[in-house]
Amino acid sequence: MEGLDLASLEQRVSGCRKCSLWEKRTQSVFARGTAAAQVVFVGEGPGFEEDQQGLPFVGEAGQLLDRMIAAMDLGSEDVYICNIVKCRPPGNRNPEEAEAAACLPYLERQIELVGPKVIVLLGAVPLRFLLGKSGITRSRGNWLDYKGIPVMPTYHPAYLLRVPQKKRDVWGDLQQVMRLLGKDPAHVVGR
Numbered sequence: 001m002e003g004l005d006l007a008s009l010e011q012r013v014s015g016c017r018k019c020s021l022w023e024k025r026t027q028s029v030f031a032r033g034t035a036a037a038q039v040v041f042v043g044e045g046p047g048f049e050e051d052q053q054g055l056p057f058v059g060e061a062g063q064l065l066d067r068m069i070a071a072m073d074l075g076s077e078d079v080y081i082c083n084i085v086k087c088r089p090p091g092n093r094n095p096e097e098a099e100a101a102a103c104l105p106y107l108e109r110q111i112e113l114v115g116p117k118v119i120v121l122l123g124a125v126p127l128r129f130l131l132g133k134s135g136i137t138r139s140r141g142n143w144l145d146y147k148g149i150p151v152m153p154t155y156h157p158a159y160l161l162r163v164p165q166k167k168r169d170v171w172g173d174l175q176q177v178m179r180l181l182g183k184d185p186a187h188v189v190g191r
């Protein structure tokens, strides 16, 4: 992937056949947001809506993610949103080890090119495949490191839709991210 800029990388992904997920995709799903982002959010992989629209996190979980981002006093000009795998796993199952391994070089290059101040991992799948760690319940809320970039693991917004009581934990995790960015959560208005 070395030498590829984001546009060429996206082009490469759109024709990728490195694992069998390409067979059932409508299209690949690369990213949304800005290449100048301070924060990169990493999810699992496209769902039905994302596969249809070609953009990550545009379904119900994505709407909640956008509300979380707004609550952090951030907007689309501050964030870059992408996934572990770029093609939809059939039936929204979790990506398999081989699929994630085949796709990981794309994500690694995305992160290298964006060069964010902080990475937020959404749920167990990115925690496992980006950092090789299991156990989101134990890890969430605790700073980790990816190639010198601080990483905050937290719950996936789809999980929050099922278990809204966990929103409080996630808000605590996101407040830590805000503080790292120099934002004072107590002084953010309009939440």
Ligand code: URA
Pocket (backbone or CB within 6 Å): 043, 044, 045, 046, 047, 050, 055, 056, 057, 058, 059, 061, 062, 083, 158
């Ligand atoms: N869930 C994810 O993990 N990623 C998306 O893009 C959409 C839903």
